Amino acid sequence: MAARVSERLQVLTGHQAVAEAMRQIEPDVVAAYPITPQSEIMHYFAEFVANGKVRTELITVESEHSAMSACIGAAVAGARTMTATASQGLALMIEMVYIASAMRCPIVMAIANRALSGPINIHCDHSDAMLGRDAGVAQLFAEDAQEAYDFMVMAPRIAEHEDVLLPVWVNLDGFTLTHTADVVELLEDELVREFVGEYRPKYPLLDVDHPTTQGPFALPEYYFELKRQQVDAINSVPRVLQEVQAEFARLSGREYQGFFEPYYLDDAEYAMVVMGSTAGTAKEAVDRLRERGERVGLLKLWLFRPFPREEVATALEGKEAVAVLDRAFSLGSYGPLFLEVSSALYESERRPRLYNYTYGLGGRDTTASQLEAVFRQIRDEHLSKEMHYINLRE
Amino acid sequence: MFKSYRALPLGGVIQATPDRAKKKTGDWREEKPVWDEGKCVNCLLCWVRCPEAAILTEEEEMAGFDYDYCKGCGICAHTCPTEAIEMVPEEEEVPKPEPERERAGAAQGRGAGRGRRDGSKSE
Numbered sequence: 001m002a003a004r005v006s007e008r009l010q011v012l013t014g015h016q017a018v019a020e021a022m023r024q025i026e027p028d029v030v031a032a033y034p035i036t037p038q039s040e041i042m043h044y045f046a047e048f049v050a051n052g053k054v055r056t057e058l059i060t061v062e063s064e065h066s067a068m069s070a071c072i073g074a075a076v077a078g079a080r081t082m083t084a085t086a087s088q089g090l091a092l093m094i095e096m097v098y099i100a101s102a103m104r105c106p107i108v109m110a111i112a113n114r115a116l117s118g119p120i121n122i123h124c125d126h127s128d129a130m131l132g133r134d135a136g137v138a139q140l141f142a143e144d145a146q147e148a149y150d151f152m153v154m155a156p157r158i159a160e161h162e163d164v165l166l167p168v169w170v171n172l173d174g175f176t177l178t179h180t181a182d183v184v185e186l187l188e189d190e191l192v193r194e195f196v197g198e199y200r201p202k203y204p205l206l207d208v209d210h211p212t213t214q215g216p217f218a219l220p221e222y223y224f225e226l227k228r229q230q231v232d233a234i235n236s237v238p239r240v241l242q243e244v245q246a247e248f249a250r251l252s253g254r255e256y257q258g259f260f261e262p263y264y265l266d267d268a269e270y271a272m273v274v275m276g277s278t279a280g281t282a283k284e285a286v287d288r289l290r291e292r293g294e295r296v297g298l299l300k301l302w303l304f305r306p307f308p309r310e311e312v313a314t315a316l317e318g319k320e321a322v323a324v325l326d327r328a329f330s331l332g333s334y335g336p337l338f339l340e341v342s343s344a345l346y347e348s349e350r351r352p353r354l355y356n357y358t359y360g361l362g363g364r365d366t367t368a369s370q371l372e373a374v375f376r377q378i379r380d381e382h383l384s385k386e387m388h389y390i391n392l393r394e
Numbered sequence: 395m396f397k398s399y400r401a402l403p404l405g406g407v408i409q410a411t412p413d414r415a416k417k418k419t420g421d422w423r424e425e426k427p428v429w430d431e432g433k434c435v436n437c438l439l440c441w442v443r444c445p446e447a448a449i450l451t452e453e454e455e456m457a458g459f460d461y462d463y464c465k466g467c468g469i470c471a472h473t474c475p476t477e478a479i480e481m482v483p484e485e486e487e488v489p490k491p492e493p494e495r496e497r498a499g500a501a502q503g504r505g506a507g508r509g510r511r512d513g514s515k516s517e
Contacts, residue, residue, distance in 0.1 A: 102406075203404070211409075215406070
């Protein structure tokens, strides 16, 4: 089947791209509370609601805790449900995110990544996303507005798959992606609607002929087993994601294969692992070094949760050295992404030297030249294994 | 009773099975509502607000309580505009607890979320 896409390419911000995906999906319920840099997603979406472009029930609540709670209520009732937030808003949601996951609510959430306070800051890093690391949500990271749009369209299919039934987060870097305009190719409305299909909830509370109790108390006899169910659920995500990617490729012509994009990775001696918009900067660094004949490459990770251990290990083993770039601290340890990558490679006999770099906290700029310098540094076999910091005033 | 995690319902959801009807959750109750038919004006606010659907009706009129499921929360008595519902101790003769036992019991009751709505009434 030939790819059928909208004729016009559009110049859209990340916010607009996400809001357009939401308009096309037309969820039954959206509950949200404003927070920088997420608010514009909901500004645009509220406009769609007000103008009758969608029939979504938009619930404006008094806090993110309430937003997430309303989403859970709606999802349990049997509604296709979405929300969006960032930073402190996500922190306030987290209590309910764990519950949404345990109650197996397939809520799609756009996260406009922003540094957690304190100090208070509105700009991008991934510390907010890391709040969900252990919560039982699938997490995708977008490099640009196109990926954010595409992931939003794929997200309901992943979340609502009967083997998954978990929240899915689409992470897009605050300001860098949310507030800058980019060329985005939207699919036709009808194609998206067809692709996501009708949501068929398993135990909708509104089905009064089949009454259920949802989210009951689970004491020591049951809690462990119910948590174990979540393990199977999140471990189903890679398979489901690949099925959805394949179908999406037929629909859009855009090929997302697997859990990361390798960029000049196959024959690279030195590699970098990064998530989000900085992958674009890293590609520029790789291009410059490749022009000089240096065998460097990039692993741009899309799927952070569940972490694709085997695939990442296979892609990186045999390299001389790898720099793992974290845009969040796990204070008192290495960065969250580094811990995953190094754990994935532990069993490998061809384990590369691994280095952890923290970059971009609180919106600190990271340039291609700085990433070129990282590729130079990791050539040194005596380079310290302690945390390195990019563009920090030492 | 203790099934493999695979056999447990998704997310612990409890479906309405014939077995469920055998669970008479009303046995949690420490106080029960009683009803003065003479004062009742059949506004049915108790029916609206009862969290357990334990208010019985006949032809859209108040007809008493389903004590199999009433947990004795007292919302009906609170909500009744004509004070036609009163909460009375479940056992007619409640032995007066020792002061220390009463405190321990009250603390435990709060922890489990099912303490007496008004401890003084039960004495």
